[in-house]
Amino acid sequence: MSYPELSLMIAGERIGLAKETGGQRRSHAVLNPATGGVLGQLPLADADDLDRALAVAEQGFAIWRRSTAQQRAAVLSGAAALLIQRQEEIARNATLEEGKTLAETRIEVLMVAQLFSFYAGETQRIYGRALVRPEGQRSTVTYEPVGPVAAFAPWNFPIANCGRKLGAPVAAGCSVIMKPAEEAPASALAVLQALLDAGLPPQVAQVVFGVPDEVSRHLLASPIIRKLSFTGSTVVGKHLAKLAAENCIRTTMELGGHGPVLVFADADIDHVLNVAVGHKFRNSGQVCVSPTRFIVEESVYDRFRTGFAERAAAIRVGDGLDPDTQMGPMANPRRPEAMEVLIGDAIEHGATLHTGGKRIGNQGFFFEPTVLSDIPLSARIMNEEPFGPVALINSYSDEAAMIAEANRLPYGLAAYAWTSNAARQKRLAAQLEAGMVGINTVAIGAADAPFGGVKWSGHGAEDGPEGLMACLVTKAVHEG
Incomplete structure (x- = not known):
C-alpha cells in the first residue's frame, strides 16, 4: 500500500494543490516520524476555501437537521462497518504519519467503529419531555441540533480524535467543518470517507487543513458556526475560547493534563x-x-x-x-x-x-x-x-x-x-x-462513557450520551 494523495475535502470534492483559478495553494510537508522523510504534500486552505466550506456547511445543516434518526443511524453503522473493512490500510497510513505502532493504530480504528456504532443507537434516543399543565395547555421540552460545528483535532490520536469530532455532530443532526492536524491528514480523510461512502450527504461534513491560527480565526468569526469542539493544549484552548466568546459560540474543550x-x-x-x-x-x-x-x-x-x-x-x-x-x-x-x-x-x-x-x-x-x-x-x-x-x-x-x-x-x-x-x-x-x-x-x-476534564483540562465531554448532548440545544415550547 502506498501513502495516499492528500487533499482538502469540501462538499465531497477532493481539492488538491492546484487552484481552479490558476496557481498553487500553499502546502505542508507531511513527514514520516520514523525516517524524517517526506510522505506527501498537503494543500492548505486559503480564505476562499474556508468561505466555501462555511457556505457548504450552512447548506449541509439545512439538509441534515431534517434527517430522521434512522437515516443518521444507517450512516453511522455503515461507516463503522467500512472502517473495520479498511482497518489495515487506515492503520498503516496512521502509523506512517504519526509514528505509533500498528497495534495501536489498529485499536484506534476499532475505537471509532465502536463509537459510530454506539451513536447509531444513541441518535434514536434523543428524548424530550412533556410537562404537566392544566387542561387546554401544553408544554414540551425538545432537543435540537446546535448547528454547524467547527471541530479542531490534534495529531496524537489521528483516527480516534477525528472520529470523536465527526461522530457526535453527525448523530445530532449537525453539519461540521473539521480541521485535523496537518501532521496526520490521511487518517482524518479516511474517517470522513467512510461516512461519505456510507451515505452521508457531502454537504454535511468538510475537512480543511491550513495555518491553524488563520483557520480558527476565520471559522470562528463567521456567524454560521454555532459550536466549537477543540482537543489540544490548554494554551491554545484558552485562545480559542476567547475567539468563540465573540460570537457566543458554545464550546467543548478537551485540554491538557498531567x-x-x-x-x-x-x-x-x-x-x-x-x-x-x-x-x-x-x-x-x-x-x-x-x-x-x-x-x-x-x-x-x-x-x-x-x-x-x-x-x-x-x-x-x-x-x-x-x-x-x-x-x-x-x-x-x-x-x-x-x-x-x-x-x-x-x-x-x-x-x-x-x-x-x-x-x-x-x-x-x-x-x-x-x-x-x-x-x-x-x-x-x-x-x-x-x-x-x-x-x-x-x-x-x-x-x-x-x-x-x-x-x-x-x-x-x-x-x-x-x-x-x-x-x-x-x-x-x-x-x-x-x-x-x-x-x-x-x-x-x-x-458509552464521557471523556473530558475539569479545571484547566477543559469543560464538556465527548463520547457517551454526554458527547451527543453537547451538540444539541434545549427548546421549551408552551402552548396555551
Whole structure:
C-alpha cells in the first residue's frame, strides 16, 4: 500500500494543490516520524476555501437537521462497518504519519467503529419531555441540533480524535467543518470517507487543513458556526475560547493534563508496574491522559522506582511498522526537542535520571523511554505537561499528602490510583479532582462513557450520551 494523495475535502470534492483559478495553494510537508522523510504534500486552505466550506456547511445543516434518526443511524453503522473493512490500510497510513505502532493504530480504528456504532443507537434516543399543565395547555421540552460545528483535532490520536469530532455532530443532526492536524491528514480523510461512502450527504461534513491560527480565526468569526469542539493544549484552548466568546459560540474543550498516579503500599506492586509502564509509554507518552506523576507511598517507593526503571529500559523502540516494536518515534521534530529541555531542567534542579533521557540515533524522531525520580516541585516538568515518554516518580508519607499532590496542579483530566483498601477507594473517588478517575485500572475511556476534564483540562465531554448532548440545544415550547 502506498501513502495516499492528500487533499482538502469540501462538499465531497477532493481539492488538491492546484487552484481552479490558476496557481498553487500553499502546502505542508507531511513527514514520516520514523525516517524524517517526506510522505506527501498537503494543500492548505486559503480564505476562499474556508468561505466555501462555511457556505457548504450552512447548506449541509439545512439538509441534515431534517434527517430522521434512522437515516443518521444507517450512516453511522455503515461507516463503522467500512472502517473495520479498511482497518489495515487506515492503520498503516496512521502509523506512517504519526509514528505509533500498528497495534495501536489498529485499536484506534476499532475505537471509532465502536463509537459510530454506539451513536447509531444513541441518535434514536434523543428524548424530550412533556410537562404537566392544566387542561387546554401544553408544554414540551425538545432537543435540537446546535448547528454547524467547527471541530479542531490534534495529531496524537489521528483516527480516534477525528472520529470523536465527526461522530457526535453527525448523530445530532449537525453539519461540521473539521480541521485535523496537518501532521496526520490521511487518517482524518479516511474517517470522513467512510461516512461519505456510507451515505452521508457531502454537504454535511468538510475537512480543511491550513495555518491553524488563520483557520480558527476565520471559522470562528463567521456567524454560521454555532459550536466549537477543540482537543489540544490548554494554551491554545484558552485562545480559542476567547475567539468563540465573540460570537457566543458554545464550546467543548478537551485540554491538557498531567496525570497523577497514586500507588499505595497495599497494592500489588508487580501488577501495577506491569500495567502502568506499558500505559505510560504507549504512543511515546503523547497521550493527554497518560499516567505521568507517580505518587508512591514511602514504604514501597524504592521497589517501585527500581521496577519501573528496569521495565522502561527493556522497551523495544523502533519503527511502528515493525511488529517487534513496542514504542515508536515521537510524532514530529518538536517533541524530542521539548523532552530534552524539560528533562535537562529537571536534572539541573536535582532530579535523578534512572534510564533514558536522550534521543536515539540521527534518523527520525526517536526518544528513549525515560524515568526520573526525586524531582523537586520547582522543576518545569512537574508543572508543565511533558507529553512524552517520561515517568516522574516521587515518594510521599501518607494518603493526605498523596491526594494533595495529585490535586496540586490546575489540570484535572485523568487521575489513577492503586490500592486494595475499599474505604480508601471510595475516598479517592470523591477527592481526586479529575474528569476521569481510574482505580486499579488504566481503562478510563469507552464509547458509552464521557471523556473530558475539569479545571484547566477543559469543560464538556465527548463520547457517551454526554458527547451527543453537547451538540444539541434545549427548546421549551408552551402552548396555551
